[in-house]
Amino acid sequence: MMVKEAPDEFERWVKEKWGASKLPEGGIVPYHSAYAYKTGDWSAFKAIIDKEKCISCMNCFYYCPDSAIIMDDEMKAECDTQFCKGCGICAKNCPVDAIEIRRVTR
Amino acid sequence: MSGIREVKGMTGDEAVANAAKLVNPDVVAAYPITPQTIIVERYSDFVNNGEVDTSFISVESEHSAMSACVGASLTGARVFTATASAGLALMYEILYVASGMRCPIVLAVANRAFSAPINIHGECTDQLVCRDASWVSLFGESAQEAYDETILSFKIAEHPDVMLPAMFGIEGFIVTHALERVETLSKQQVEDFLPESRSLKYRFNPDDKMTFGSLVLQDYYMEIKRQQEEAIQRAYQVTKDVMAEFSEMSGRKMEVIEEYKLEDAEYAFVSYGATAGNAKAVVDRLREKGEKVGALKIRLYRPFPSLDIHEALSGIKAVSILDRSATFGSPGTIVQTDLASALYGKENVPSLHGYINGLGGRVLTLPEIEEIFEKTKDYHDIGMTTTTDWVGYRK
Numbered sequence: 001m002m003v004k005e006a007p008d009e010f011e012r013w014v015k016e017k018w019g020a021s022k023l024p025e026g027g028i029v030p031y032h033s034a035y036a037y038k039t040g041d042w043s044a045f046k047a048i049i050d051k052e053k054c055i056s057c058m059n060c061f062y063y064c065p066d067s068a069i070i071m072d073d074e075m076k077a078e079c080d081t082q083f084c085k086g087c088g089i090c091a092k093n094c095p096v097d098a099i100e101i102r103r104v105t106r
Numbered sequence: 107m108s109g110i111r112e113v114k115g116m117t118g119d120e121a122v123a124n125a126a127k128l129v130n131p132d133v134v135a136a137y138p139i140t141p142q143t144i145i146v147e148r149y150s151d152f153v154n155n156g157e158v159d160t161s162f163i164s165v166e167s168e169h170s171a172m173s174a175c176v177g178a179s180l181t182g183a184r185v186f187t188a189t190a191s192a193g194l195a196l197m198y199e200i201l202y203v204a205s206g207m208r209c210p211i212v213l214a215v216a217n218r219a220f221s222a223p224i225n226i227h228g229e230c231t232d233q234l235v236c237r238d239a240s241w242v243s244l245f246g247e248s249a250q251e252a253y254d255e256t257i258l259s260f261k262i263a264e265h266p267d268v269m270l271p272a273m274f275g276i277e278g279f280i281v282t283h284a285l286e287r288v289e290t291l292s293k294q295q296v297e298d299f300l301p302e303s304r305s306l307k308y309r310f311n312p313d314d315k316m317t318f319g320s321l322v323l324q325d326y327y328m329e330i331k332r333q334q335e336e337a338i339q340r341a342y343q344v345t346k347d348v349m350a351e352f353s354e355m356s357g358r359k360m361e362v363i364e365e366y367k368l369e370d371a372e373y374a375f376v377s378y379g380a381t382a383g384n385a386k387a388v389v390d391r392l393r394e395k396g397e398k399v400g401a402l403k404i405r406l407y408r409p410f411p412s413l414d415i416h417e418a419l420s421g422i423k424a425v426s427i428l429d430r431s432a433t434f435g436s437p438g439t440i441v442q443t444d445l446a447s448a449l450y451g452k453e454n455v456p457s458l459h460g461y462i463n464g465l466g467g468r469v470l471t472l473p474e475i476e477e478i479f480e481k482t483k484d485y486h487d488i489g490m491t492t493t494t495d496w497v498g499y500r501k
Contacts, residue, residue: 020332025269026208027322027330028308031315 007032038082040068045086045101047079053098060090060099111357116288118281121249122188122214123148124288125256127158128296131212132183135163135174139193140226141278142216146188168193172200172211179209180318182309184260187211190278191218194232198239204271205240205334207318208308210263211271213241214256217379218278219432219466227467228277230379231431234407234440240334242272242341243408245378249286251405252276254352254360257296261348266305267340277380277430279467291356299355342409362406363414367393371400373482374419374456376445377428378404381463381470385428388475399479404441412448420454424486426478430464438494446492457486460494468498 007030013023040046047068049060056075068083069090077090077098091099116124123145126134134153138146153162163178165171168189179185189197194215204211219229233243242262246252255274263272276282308316322330342362349360366386368374375385382403392399402418402425404411419425429439437443442460449455459482463470478497485493 018329020329020336023326023329023333025308025330025333025337026206027320027326028207029317029320031317 010036039066040081040083040085043084043086044104045088046081046084046104047086047088047090048100048102049077049079050098050100051076051078053096055096055098057095059093059095063089063093065089111289112292113287113289115285116249116253117144117283117285118246118249118252118276119144119216119283120148121253121286121288122256122276123152124290125253126186126214127152128291128293129184129186129257129260129300130158131160131186131260133161133163133175133178133185134187135165135171135178135185136187137165137168137171137189137193139168139190139216141218141228141282142188142190142193142214144282145214145216168196169200172197172204172213175211176200176204176207176209179204179211180207180310182306182311184264184304185209185211186214186260188214188216190216191220191226191232194236195220198236201236201239201241201271203319206330208269208334208337209271210260210269212256212259212263213271213273214252215273215275216278216282217275225466226278228280228380229430229432229465229467230275230277231433231440233273233275234431236273237408237440240270240338241408242268242270242338242345242406244272244274244406245404246274246276246281247380247382247403249276249281249284249288250358252281253288253290254356254358257291257300258348258352258360260300261352262341262345264304265341265344265348266307268337268344269305270334270337270341275379280380289356289358295355299352338409342406342411345406345409360405361414362411363418364403364405365418366401366403368400368402368418368422370398372398372423373479373486374399374422374425375401375428375475375479376404376415376419376425376441377401378407378441379430381428381430384470384472384475388472388479391472392476392479397479407441407444410444410448415445415448416452416455419449419456420452422456424482425456425458426482427458427460428470428475428478429460429462430470432462432465436494438492442492442494457491459485459490459492462494462496463498465499470498474498 259272439460
């Protein structure tokens with residue numbers, strides 16, 4: 001089974017900012033799958049998808065280099081912003097211009 | 107066998123291979139390179155003859171050898187390898203991976219000069235430049251010390267307070283190929299000294315999955331490095347304890363530094379590895395001439411035993427450092443700069459005179475060491491607190 005969330009301990013040391021005396025040695029951490037590493041937090045752009053326009057061709061799904069496009073229950077494309085780096089490849093390859101790349105405001 | 111010691115004639119390389127045989131590591135991944143080749147040859151004989159339970163991995167380079175060792179060590183296996191010179195330089199990248207992932211690998215180094223020009227003979231530069239890799243680093247003077255350090259390196263490295271790799275060096279040909287008298291240990295003695303059970307925290311385990319070799323950036327990297335510093339500081343006391351225990355077991359005195367006739371000495375030689383034997387011989391000669399001189403041998407190079415060295419050298423007027431290693435544009439020889447840092451600002455410290463010698467296997471003769479002694483005295487008499495010279499080369 002795919003574990004989608006990081007173990008509690010991992011969450012704790014990030015939140016509590018653990019130091020050398022408490023962290024596990026050698027950067028050896030409890031196992032979790034790539035789902036638990038939220039790698040999209042540094043991106044300046046995100047893909048915003050207009051589901052009304054989506055024709056379910058799945059071009060974006062296959063072209064996304066980071067597997068950040070998910071197909072929902074109705075087979076419409078959706079962007080997982082926790083992984084999207086805003087590269088724009090999906091928008092470039094969308095035949096109906098349903099994807100817009102927008103600057104993230106924090 | 108109590109009270110009776112078995113003695114065999116062995117070269118330095120054979121001593122390492124025979125000691126490793128008693129340890130019986132789970133994995134040996136090694137690539138042959140002169141003058142270390144015989145260690146690998148002998149060990150593969152043991153594997154072939156079924157005398158050990160080791161998985162022997164023949165690899166295509168030293169980079170692969172150390173990489174295989176890291177992988178094996180992360181499963182909790184006891185791992186041994188050996189190399190020299192260019193091979194150690196090729197391992198250099200993975201040395202940091204091994205220590206960074208806290209793999210207690212033991213590495214025998216047959217110290218040899220770097221190219222170019224190509225040279226296969228003794229020189230300790232290869233090991234000394236690995237000083238910052240967070241490896242415990244030892245030097246041996248003789249085949250006997252090579253034998254002993256093979257065994258005790260495992261115990262230091264695998265100590266739960268340390269969990270860092272350890273390397274020990276013997277000089278190429280001078281020790282590795284010289285046939286010497288070696289007092290051996292029994293299989294039982296080594297098994298008692300080095301128990302099978304050891305810490306398997308942070309190792310591969312099917313029931314408790316871990317991520318190894320993760321990406322750690324600005325936010326956590328420094329904490330992980332700090333852990334290594336604390337571990338190698340702890341390795342200082344662990345090494346002393348392990349050496350004390352080893353001395354008791356083997357009946358051979360083993361300490362982080364070796365003092366020779368230093369009690370009433372006014373001058374001293376500081377050396378490491380095979381040069382220490384010559385230094386002691388010169389001490390005897392000079393003592394006959396009425397000179398108050400002694401010798402100090404550094405056996406543990408990292409962590410650097412600053413306290414022991416300060417204690418041993420305090421009150422001495424001047425020290426000649428016999429350094430069989432090359433360094434260029436440096437404020438002193440490699441070991442001289444370590445000594446200077448260890449002694450700076452302390453009381454009763456000697457003046458430090460470094461002598462780069464013996465590069466590429468060049469012989470440093472006893473009369474030359476006597477000349478070094480006279481030179482050091484002259485430097486001291488005119489009030490120079492630190493000097494560095496090259497000796498034993500044609501101008």
